[in-house]
Amino acid sequence: MALTIWLRIYSSFLLILFFSQNFVISSVQSSGDAIALLSFKSHITYDPDGALASWGNNSLHFCNWLGVTCSNHSGNEARVTALELLGFDLAGFLSPSLGNLSFLYKLHISETRISGSIPHELGSLSNLRLLNLSHNSLVGEIPHTLSQCFLLQIISLKYNMLDGEIPSNLSLCTMLRFIDFNSNNLIGIIPASFGALKSLEVLLLHNNKLVAMKEGDWNFLTALTNCSNLKFLGLGKNSLTGLFPISVTNLSVHLKYLDLEENQIYGGFPFGIEKLVNLQELYLGINHFSGAIPPSIGEFLMLKTFDLSNNQFSGSIPPSFCNLSSLSYLNIGINNLQGGIPPCFGWNKISGNIPIEIGDLFGLNLLNLGPNNLWGTIPVGIEKLTSLQRLDLRGNGLSGKIPYNIGNLSMLDILYLDHNDLSGHIPSNLGSCKQLMQLYLQYNKFMGPIPKEILSITSLSLGIDLSNNLLTGLLSIDVGLLVNLEYLALSSNKLSGQIPSNLAQCAQLKYLYMDNNLFQGNIPSSLEALKSLELFNLSHNNLSGKIPKFLESLQNVDLSYNHLEGEVPKNGVFFNSSAFSVHGNDKLCGGIVELKLPPCLENNQVSRKNHTLTMLLATVIIITCIILLFVLSIWKRRKSKKLPSIERFEKDHNHVQVSYAELRRATNGFSSHNLIGRGSFGSVYIGNLDHNWQKSIAIKVLNLQQKGASKSFELECKALRSVRHRNLVRILTSCSSINHEGNDFKALVFEYMSNGNLDKWLHQQSIFDNDRPKKLSIIQRMNIIIDVASAVDYLHNYGPIPIVHCDLKPSNVLLDEDMVAHVSDFGLARLLIDTTKQSSQTSTSSIALKGTIGYAAPGDVYSFGIILLELFTGKRPIDEIFNEGLTLHLFVKASLPERAMDIVDPYLLLQEEDDEVGEGLRRMRVVSKSELDCIISVLTVGLHCSEESPTERIPITQAFNELYAIRNIFLKSSNDRITHL
Known part of the structure; x- marks a missing residue:
C-alpha cells in the first residue's frame, strides 16, 4: 500500500515536471507556426549536416530558423510566409502539419531525400503561390486537395516517383502559370480541363506513362489551344499513340518549345505546323512518322533545335533547310551517343546527296544525318561549319575522300563517319581538331598509315575506332601521347611491325582491339602499366614469345591464332575458359584442363639444381636487404624524432604516408566538431597532428563508397x-x-587555410568580425583573382607536366591567414603531355563533361572567367535570375560600361561604419573614378575569358598580365589621390 502511494506521488511529480517544461517551451514558441515547423522537424529522420539544428532553439525566434521566412501580419504577429530547404541532405517525410502554415506563399523543398506521400493537408494553404517538391523520393498520388490552393501559380513535382493520374481539378487553380511533373510514374490521360488555364505558360509532363484517352483521341491537345500564353509544352517519353492531330497547328503562336519524342505517334510531318512562327525547339524523334520532310520546313526562321531522329522519314533533304540560319541542332539520324550502328529500333531513310549549301548553316553545333540512305561525297561546304561540335554521318553510302580541310572544324569533339564507303588517306589535317574526344572511321576503305597528327590529339578520350579499313604501316610510337584514351580499335587492317611499348603511357585505356593485323614480336612487358585495361584482343596476328603474367588481371583476353609458346597461366582471367582464348597457338602448354593442352616439359636434373642454387642465392640476398632496410629505418627513425611530424613530411619529397591512427587522434576520432567541409568525394576535417607541430592541418578523407573517389585520390x-x-x-x-x-x-x-574558401566570403553570412559581416575590398578581390590566374598559368604553361584542373570554382579557392589565395581540389584534374607548350586556350579545351554546373566548359580559362565575374558581381552563375538564355556572362556584357555599378557586388559600395554609428545606418558610398575604371577593366577581362567559343577566349597568361597591370594602375592612382589630399 505504501509502495502504491509513493508511485502515485512520483508519477504526479513527473507530470508536473513535464507540463512545466512544455509550458516554458510554449511560452517561448507560442506561435502555431512554430509548432507546425517543429512537427515537420520531427518527421525528419536523417540530418547528418545539422541543417535543422537551429530549429527548436528557445533562444532563437522561429523566424530565424534556417530556411524560414516570416512577415508581420495582423497585430504585428510574425507568420511564416516561406519555407525553403534546397539541396540539404535530409531524409524523412513531409509532415501534415505543414498545412497549418496558413500564411505560407512559398513551399520549396527540393533536392533532398525526403520520401513518402504528399500530405493532403497542403490543400489548406490558401495563400500558396509556389509549390516545389522536385528532385526527391516522393511516392503516391498527387493530392486532389491541391485544387483548393486557388492562388497557386507555380507547381513543380519533377524527378520523384509519383504515380496515379494527374488531378483534373487542378484547373480550378486558374492562376497557374507553370506545371512541371516530368520524370515520375504518372499514368492515365492528360486532363483536357487544363485548357481552362488561360495564364498557363509552361506544361512539362515528359518522361511519365501518360496516354491519350484512346488511340488517336487527342482532346487534351485540342483543349490546350485555348491556352494563348503557352510557351513550353513537353509531352515526350510517354505512351501517346495515334495519328498526329492537326490541332497542334492551333497551339499558341507564342510556343517556343514542343517535345513529343519517344511516343508511338505516326503519320506524316504535321501540315501547317509552320504557323508556330516562334518555335525554337521541336522534338519529334523516336516515333513512327513517315513520308517526306516538306519544303515548308524552311519557314521556321526562329528554329534552333530540330530533332526528327529514329522515325521512317524518306525522300531527300529539302534545300529549304539551308534557310534556317538560327539552327544549332539538326538530328535526322539516330539518338545514340556511343557510335557504331545500334540494333534497329527505327531509322529514317533519307536519300540523295547532302546539299552543298549545308555550309550556310554557320551556327550549327550538331549535325546528325546517320544512318540514312545518303550517297555521293561529303560536300566541301561542310568545312565552313566552324561552330560544329558533333558531326555524325555514319551508316550511309557516302563515298570519296574526307574533305582535306576538315581540320577547320576546330570545335569538333565527336566525329562519326563509320559504316560508309569512304576511301583515300585519313587527312592529317584532322590533327587541328584539338578538342576531339571521339573519332569513329571504321568500316570504310581508308588506306595508308595512321597519321601521326591524329595520335597527338591529347583530348581524344572517349574512343578511336579505325577498324575494318585498309590501313598499313607501323603503329607510331606517338600513340603514347593519347594519355586520356579509354577505347582503341585497330582491328582488321594491315598494320605491321611490333606493338610499340609507348602504348603503356595510355594510362586510361580500358578496351584495346588490335586483332586481325600483321603485328609481330613479343607482347611488350611495359603494357603491365595499363592498370585500367579490361579487354585486350590480339588474335590473328604474328606475335611470338610467352604469355605475360600481367594479363591475368584483365577481364577478357583473346590471344588466339598467333605463334605464342610456353605455359598458359592458370590464375585470374585464365581460370575462366569463357573469358579468354588461346586457340591456334601450337607451342603452348599447360593451363586449365578445359584447354586440353599438353603438359609443359619438366627441366632436367641440372636445371633443377641450378634453379635451387638460384633460389637459395636469391633468398640470401633478400634476407640481407631486409636486415639492411630494418637497420636503416631504425637509424632514420631516431634521427627524425627530433623533427615535428609536418616538418618530416616537408623534407620528404615523396610524401611519406602517415598512419590512420595518427589522423584519427588528430581529429578527435573524426569528430563532427572537427568537420569543416564536404566535397564530391569526401569530407574535410581540421586537426593537429602532434604537440610538436603548432599549426593546424586540413585532412581530406575520401568516401570510398562514392563512385570515382579512389580515382579522384589517385588524380589528386x-x-x-x-x-x-x-x-x-x-x-x-x-x-x-x-x-x-x-x-x-x-x-x-x-x-590548413584559416580564412576558409572564397565561396563563403562571397555568399555566406558566416564570416564575421566583431559581429559584423566582413567585406572584401576591391584590392583584396584583385589580389585574389591575380593569385588564381597565377596558379592556373603555372599549371598550364610552367609546371613539369601541363595540368588541367577541370573544377575551378570559388569553393576550391582557399584563403590563408594573409588572404593569399590557393587553388585546391585536384580530384578531377587531367595531366597532358604537351611538349609544344600549347596555349592554355588549346590545352584546356581537351577536357569536357567534367566539373561543376555553371563553371564547367571546355577549359579552365572559361571557369576562371566565371569566377572573376562572380567575385566582382557577387552573383553565382546558377543564380535564379539566369534563365531563358540569360547567363552571368551576358548579364555583365549587357551592362558594360555605362551600367557597371548597377551589377557590382553591393558590399563594394557600402560606406564604412564608425563605432559610434548604429548598425542600421549603413550607406552606399560614392565610387571614385579610379575604382570605376578598375572594375570595368577587370570585368572586361572576365568577359574575354568566359566567351562561349574557345577560339575567342584570351590565354590565361594574357589574363594574368592584364589583371596585374590593372592592379598597378589602380594602386598608383589611389596613392596619387591620397598624396593630393
Whole structure:
C-alpha cells in the first residue's frame, strides 16, 4: 500500500515536471507556426549536416530558423510566409502539419531525400503561390486537395516517383502559370480541363506513362489551344499513340518549345505546323512518322533545335533547310551517343546527296544525318561549319575522300563517319581538331598509315575506332601521347611491325582491339602499366614469345591464332575458359584442363639444381636487404624524432604516408566538431597532428563508397606530386590504410587555410568580425583573382607536366591567414603531355563533361572567367535570375560600361561604419573614378575569358598580365589621390 502511494506521488511529480517544461517551451514558441515547423522537424529522420539544428532553439525566434521566412501580419504577429530547404541532405517525410502554415506563399523543398506521400493537408494553404517538391523520393498520388490552393501559380513535382493520374481539378487553380511533373510514374490521360488555364505558360509532363484517352483521341491537345500564353509544352517519353492531330497547328503562336519524342505517334510531318512562327525547339524523334520532310520546313526562321531522329522519314533533304540560319541542332539520324550502328529500333531513310549549301548553316553545333540512305561525297561546304561540335554521318553510302580541310572544324569533339564507303588517306589535317574526344572511321576503305597528327590529339578520350579499313604501316610510337584514351580499335587492317611499348603511357585505356593485323614480336612487358585495361584482343596476328603474367588481371583476353609458346597461366582471367582464348597457338602448354593442352616439359636434373642454387642465392640476398632496410629505418627513425611530424613530411619529397591512427587522434576520432567541409568525394576535417607541430592541418578523407573517389585520390596525388607554387594548396602527406572497422581508408593532408574558401566570403553570412559581416575590398578581390590566374598559368604553361584542373570554382579557392589565395581540389584534374607548350586556350579545351554546373566548359580559362565575374558581381552563375538564355556572362556584357555599378557586388559600395554609428545606418558610398575604371577593366577581362567559343577566349597568361597591370594602375592612382589630399 505504501509502495502504491509513493508511485502515485512520483508519477504526479513527473507530470508536473513535464507540463512545466512544455509550458516554458510554449511560452517561448507560442506561435502555431512554430509548432507546425517543429512537427515537420520531427518527421525528419536523417540530418547528418545539422541543417535543422537551429530549429527548436528557445533562444532563437522561429523566424530565424534556417530556411524560414516570416512577415508581420495582423497585430504585428510574425507568420511564416516561406519555407525553403534546397539541396540539404535530409531524409524523412513531409509532415501534415505543414498545412497549418496558413500564411505560407512559398513551399520549396527540393533536392533532398525526403520520401513518402504528399500530405493532403497542403490543400489548406490558401495563400500558396509556389509549390516545389522536385528532385526527391516522393511516392503516391498527387493530392486532389491541391485544387483548393486557388492562388497557386507555380507547381513543380519533377524527378520523384509519383504515380496515379494527374488531378483534373487542378484547373480550378486558374492562376497557374507553370506545371512541371516530368520524370515520375504518372499514368492515365492528360486532363483536357487544363485548357481552362488561360495564364498557363509552361506544361512539362515528359518522361511519365501518360496516354491519350484512346488511340488517336487527342482532346487534351485540342483543349490546350485555348491556352494563348503557352510557351513550353513537353509531352515526350510517354505512351501517346495515334495519328498526329492537326490541332497542334492551333497551339499558341507564342510556343517556343514542343517535345513529343519517344511516343508511338505516326503519320506524316504535321501540315501547317509552320504557323508556330516562334518555335525554337521541336522534338519529334523516336516515333513512327513517315513520308517526306516538306519544303515548308524552311519557314521556321526562329528554329534552333530540330530533332526528327529514329522515325521512317524518306525522300531527300529539302534545300529549304539551308534557310534556317538560327539552327544549332539538326538530328535526322539516330539518338545514340556511343557510335557504331545500334540494333534497329527505327531509322529514317533519307536519300540523295547532302546539299552543298549545308555550309550556310554557320551556327550549327550538331549535325546528325546517320544512318540514312545518303550517297555521293561529303560536300566541301561542310568545312565552313566552324561552330560544329558533333558531326555524325555514319551508316550511309557516302563515298570519296574526307574533305582535306576538315581540320577547320576546330570545335569538333565527336566525329562519326563509320559504316560508309569512304576511301583515300585519313587527312592529317584532322590533327587541328584539338578538342576531339571521339573519332569513329571504321568500316570504310581508308588506306595508308595512321597519321601521326591524329595520335597527338591529347583530348581524344572517349574512343578511336579505325577498324575494318585498309590501313598499313607501323603503329607510331606517338600513340603514347593519347594519355586520356579509354577505347582503341585497330582491328582488321594491315598494320605491321611490333606493338610499340609507348602504348603503356595510355594510362586510361580500358578496351584495346588490335586483332586481325600483321603485328609481330613479343607482347611488350611495359603494357603491365595499363592498370585500367579490361579487354585486350590480339588474335590473328604474328606475335611470338610467352604469355605475360600481367594479363591475368584483365577481364577478357583473346590471344588466339598467333605463334605464342610456353605455359598458359592458370590464375585470374585464365581460370575462366569463357573469358579468354588461346586457340591456334601450337607451342603452348599447360593451363586449365578445359584447354586440353599438353603438359609443359619438366627441366632436367641440372636445371633443377641450378634453379635451387638460384633460389637459395636469391633468398640470401633478400634476407640481407631486409636486415639492411630494418637497420636503416631504425637509424632514420631516431634521427627524425627530433623533427615535428609536418616538418618530416616537408623534407620528404615523396610524401611519406602517415598512419590512420595518427589522423584519427588528430581529429578527435573524426569528430563532427572537427568537420569543416564536404566535397564530391569526401569530407574535410581540421586537426593537429602532434604537440610538436603548432599549426593546424586540413585532412581530406575520401568516401570510398562514392563512385570515382579512389580515382579522384589517385588524380589528386598525381597532380600535386610534382607541382610547387605559392598559389597552389600544398599537400603535406597522404594516407592509404585500413580503418578501425577493417575497411579501406584513404586521406590527403594539406596545410590548413584559416580564412576558409572564397565561396563563403562571397555568399555566406558566416564570416564575421566583431559581429559584423566582413567585406572584401576591391584590392583584396584583385589580389585574389591575380593569385588564381597565377596558379592556373603555372599549371598550364610552367609546371613539369601541363595540368588541367577541370573544377575551378570559388569553393576550391582557399584563403590563408594573409588572404593569399590557393587553388585546391585536384580530384578531377587531367595531366597532358604537351611538349609544344600549347596555349592554355588549346590545352584546356581537351577536357569536357567534367566539373561543376555553371563553371564547367571546355577549359579552365572559361571557369576562371566565371569566377572573376562572380567575385566582382557577387552573383553565382546558377543564380535564379539566369534563365531563358540569360547567363552571368551576358548579364555583365549587357551592362558594360555605362551600367557597371548597377551589377557590382553591393558590399563594394557600402560606406564604412564608425563605432559610434548604429548598425542600421549603413550607406552606399560614392565610387571614385579610379575604382570605376578598375572594375570595368577587370570585368572586361572576365568577359574575354568566359566567351562561349574557345577560339575567342584570351590565354590565361594574357589574363594574368592584364589583371596585374590593372592592379598597378589602380594602386598608383589611389596613392596619387591620397598624396593630393
